[in-house]
Amino acid sequence: MSAASTTDHPMVETRHQTQLLTLLRDEGPMSRVELGERLELPRARVAVEVGRLAEIGLVETAGPSASRGGRRSTLVRLDPGLRVLAVDVGATSVGVAVTDASCEVLTHTVEDCDVRQGPHPVLRRVAELAVKVREEVPGKLIAAGIGLPGPVSFAEGMAVAPPIMPGWDRFSVRDHLGGLWSCPVTVDNDVNAMALGERHAGVARSTDDLVFVKIGTGIGCGIVLGGKVYRGVAGTAGDIGHIRLDDYGPTCACGEVGCLEAYFGGAALARDGLTLARSGRSAFLAEAAAERGTVTAQDVGRAAAAGDFGAVNLIRDGGRRLGQVVASLVCFINPGMVVIGGGVAQLGHQLLAEVRGAVYRRSLPLATGNLPIVLSELGDTAGVIGAAWSATDRAFTLSS
Numbered sequence: 291m292s293a294a295s296t297t298d299h300p301m302v303e304t305r306h307q308t309q310l311l312t313l314l315r316d317e318g319p320m321s322r323v324e325l326g327e328r329l330e331l332p333r334a335r336v337a338v339e340v341g342r343l344a345e346i347g348l349v350e351t352a353g354p355s356a357s358r359g360g361r362r363s364t365l366v367r368l369d370p371g372l373r374v375l376a377v378d379v380g381a382t383s384v385g386v387a388v389t390d391a392s393c394e395v396l397t398h399t400v401e402d403c404d405v406r407q408g409p410h411p412v413l414r415r416v417a418e419l420a421v422k423v424r425e426e427v428p429g430k431l432i433a434a435g436i437g438l439p440g441p442v443s444f445a446e447g448m449a450v451a452p453p454i455m456p457g458w459d460r461f462s463v464r465d466h467l468g469g470l471w472s473c474p475v476t477v478d479n480d481v482n483a484m485a486l487g488e489r490h491a492g493v494a495r496s497t498d499d500l501v502f503v504k505i506g507t508g509i510g511c512g513i514v515l516g517g518k519v520y521r522g523v524a525g526t527a528g529d530i531g532h533i534r535l536d537d538y539g540p541t542c543a544c545g546e547v548g549c550l551e552a553y554f555g556g557a558a559l560a561r562d563g564l565t566l567a568r569s570g571r572s573a574f575l576a577e578a579a580a581e582r583g584t585v586t587a588q589d590v591g592r593a594a595a596a597g598d599f600g601a602v603n604l605i606r607d608g609g610r611r612l613g614q615v616v617a618s619l620v621c622f623i624n625p626g627m628v629v630i631g632g633g634v635a636q637l638g639h640q641l642l643a644e645v646r647g648a649v650y651r652r653s654l655p656l657a658t659g660n661l662p663i664v665l666s667e668l669g670d671t672a673g674v675i676g677a678a679w680s681a682t683d684r685a686f687t688l689s690s
């Protein structure tokens with residue numbers, strides 16, 4: 291086990307305690323009677339377990355619940371002083387949040403940070419930001435979760451051969467941060483974390499089976515089945531950015547050719563936007579390039595919003611290709627919802643229209659008849675909320 295298990299953070303002792311804590315996190319404060327009914331536990335058992343959880347500081351009893359005509363009963367809730375650190379490392383940014391044990395974000399800070407600097411500088415900055423946010427909302431730290439922008443072995447708590455993260459391969463992020471913060475740490479792929487965030491606190495709250503597509507610098511997808519993230523055997527499920535669309539397509543960052551990501555995503559839009567600017571076919575982008583010497587995906591978005599024909603076409607083309615891949619996912623998984631998020635998703639409705647068009651044209655009516663394809667509601671908090679969710683799952687689980 292990692293260094294994290296040698297510390298004195300409160301440890302769950304029974305399966306019933308796990309069930310109680312999870313229910314309180316998912317549905318909020320409840321009376322002992324309700325807890326017993328929901329978990330089909332005898333009242334005496336609930337009393338014992340709640341008593342023990344209060345003793346170790348994970349729950350507390352609060353004011354009386356709304357009376358159901360009889361005796362007033364006291365509510366049990368997760369201790370409001372519990373804290374979870376939630377970190378979202380992107381390709382070019384890092385976000386650090388503190389949540390309570392219900393994964394409600396209490397404070398959140400985001401800044402630019404290049405993941406290519408390697409684990410030591412990036413995690414040092416994460417640690418500094420963590421000190422700052424923890425001072426803002428002090429409390430007892432019970433767990434931490436972090437999302438990374440690459441393939442992650444969830445079981446080992448590390449990135450494995452990540453294409454855009456030099457120096458991170460098999461670096462034990464879990465042990466490093468666990469040692470620093472003296473609590474259990476979960477490490478997940480950033481897109482899986484965002485999918486979980488949307489599932490529990492965002493637009494997909496009532497949906498057990500969903501596909502979350504992140505369009506950032508690259509493109510990835512988180513798959514939630516039966517309310518749980520599906521990671522695959524090694525943790526690379528949902529890596530749709532490298533699905534090949536054309537054997538003779540443009541070269542991708544992964545070294546292959548014709549990947550979805552080589553056509554669309556933040557990096558591809560910036561590249562094509564610059565080409566457009568230089569070709570003289572977009573006055574808007576030419577201006578952006580002249581000002582800063584480069585073009586970003588956001589410039590392309592702004593140009594498209596201003597009606598720039600070339601920029602609109604880039605987004606339409608990209609959206610159509612993304613739509614092809616999403617249509618295949620819909621055929622394969624039959625999700626209840628498709629959520630599109632990530633920085634480039636802010637290109638918004640034009641992109642959404644293209645993806646919807648492609649999916650509805652190419653998928654079976656039975657699969658799309660009731661299929662919302664929507665933009666993320668949570669924006670840049672999806673990743674930290676999902677990371678907090680994984681962290682509390684871990685903290686509430688019986689340690690073996």
Ligand SMILES: [Zn+2]
Pocket residue numbers: 531532542543544545546549551552
């Ligand atoms: Zn690729």
